[in-house]
Amino acid sequence: MASTEEPAAVEPTPPVEVLYCQVCSFPVEYCEFGSSLTRCKEWLQKTDERLYNKFYSEEALQAKIGTLSLEAQEKLEKDTAKKEAKAEAKAETALKKKMASQVTIKRIERNKRKHVTAIHGLENFDVDLKKAAKFFAQKFATGASVTKNPQGLDEIVVQGDVSGEIVEMIEDGVGLLKGVPKDNIVEVEEKKKKGGGD
Numbered sequence: 001m002a003s004t005e006e007p008a009a010v011e012p013t014p015p016v017e018v019l020y021c022q023v024c025s026f027p028v029e030y031c032e033f034g035s036s037l038t039r040c041k042e043w044l045q046k047t048d049e050r051l052y053n054k055f056y057s058e059e060a061l062q063a064k065i066g067t068l069s070l071e072a073q074e075k076l077e078k079d080t081a082k083k084e085a086k087a088e089a090k091a092e093t094a095l096k097k098k099m100a101s102q103v104t105i106k107r108i109e110r111n112k113r114k115h116v117t118a119i120h121g122l123e124n125f126d127v128d129l130k131k132a133a134k135f136f137a138q139k140f141a142t143g144a145s146v147t148k149n150p151q152g153l154d155e156i157v158v159q160g161d162v163s164g165e166i167v168e169m170i171e172d173g174v175g176l177l178k179g180v181p182k183d184n185i186v187e188v189e190e191k192k193k194k195g196g197g198d
Helices: 028-033 037-047 049-056 058-065 070-100 129-140 163-172
Strands: 103-109 115-120 144-148 154-159 185-190
Touching: 028 037, 028 049, 037 049, 037 070, 049 058, 103 163, 115 163, 129 144, 129 154, 129 163, 163 185
Parallel strands: 103 185
Antiparallel strands: 103 115, 115 154, 144 154
């Protein structure tokens, strides 16, 4: 006959808490594989001294490097410095490109009194065009969509003459438009070409 003993209750293992770096977004034990190790170390030292000592104290570093030769240590330090410099240069060029970008707001005449407003260049400032189109449609109670312009680039087309209001919204930093600088806005008016024969 089977025994009537109950199996011992198994204690569930508690979840592991992982601290993620606010600089590179890796778990802190993997920051060394990112491109901003120096800034990660500074952040970790301010945030959690115990973990900093665990991974980056002299003893921890000696234990990691103890198996490497002197040449390998120097090469590792050079590679890390080179990687950080490259990442900083890349971030700097991205920022320069972003600041040189322009947001073009075109008021296009469809008929004599009908207009549409086309907004181009918001994607350079990390604005999701579909969300922005929905935001404009709700704000102005009109139709708004993301379409390709003749150059093949995405732009938002809003029905109606709302170019002035959109400029004001960008200047005030409303909603999704917070990261767009005021100085990078260009307003253009495009009239419909009159179709006349000879």
